[in-house]
Amino acid sequence: MGKCLISQFVIVMKELKCKMCGISKKHSAVFVDGLCDQCRDINSLSSFDISKYLIELDKIIKKTESENKKIIVALSGGKDSCYTLLSLRKRYPKVKIIGVQFDNGFLSENAIDNAKNICAKTNSEYVPVSVNESELNKLFKKAAILKNPFGKKSILRASDLCTICIGIVKQKVFSIALKNDSDIVAFGWTPGQSFNPIICLSKSILEWNRNEFIKCLDKLSCKNIPDFVIDSDLLKKRSDSLFLIHPLSLLDYNEKKIVKNLKKSGWKNPKDTDSNSTNCLLNAFAISNHFEKYDLHPYALEIHGLIRNKFMHKKEGLKKLSKKPSRSSILLAKKRLGLDE
């Protein structure tokens, strides 16, 4: 009898969901009166904050423009990063921009075309970057096999495979910024992923970031670490801070409007990716691997954040999270990583 009551309680606890954003207890949310801790303390930007940040953004971008420097945009070819570039170009018609696309070997062909086209359309330079493919696949394979390789907090933010990829993208984008003596790098994080639109990265933060990523690569027994991180000589020479900007946090983020606007600029929706990605063919496997290892959806935190801050309807968000990743995509990715035996 007692055992039965306990198991019922466990089921109720597991299913407890926030009445506002729908997040469940397993994502480390703390509940009071049916609301998660984040919904009780909503930290979305007020319109005053947004205008304050836009003034700040205008100031740093005008400075870059007057010094004839370039803004580096991390460009996956997906809707969010392409829209980030498009929005920057609309607001700042004259500033020089480089769109950097990291090819993780699993980019949808459409994503490569989209990135190139959006650069051409916005008169920006397109720079593709890559690393040794077989070494990268070994890292993905090991990250998929290991449980909790990067700490408990990281599993709430992203899948282990995405954590690797995002880490490399950051290092590559920072490297290109240092090589070009740029002061600004832009990422297309949605308001569900990042709330701080402008972050100042000092040289010591860049060094810390590099060292933390080296620790991750070490855990995965990476054989060629310098290929994956900022060049140490470039970092030594750098004295100024780097601004990390997230323009989507300052816009009225709405997925449908973004796609509609992008399509007017020639952007095409990929047919071969899963519903949580508009650029990567590894994503379906990354999601299923995360579910298998942790019983967590890697996009839950972001999507519940978008719901909480009214950038997405609850129904739409929950539908996205309940959609099963494509089995054929999962099998294809497993085969390429040698995980199908």
Ligand SMILES: [Zn+2]
């Ligand atoms: Zn909530």
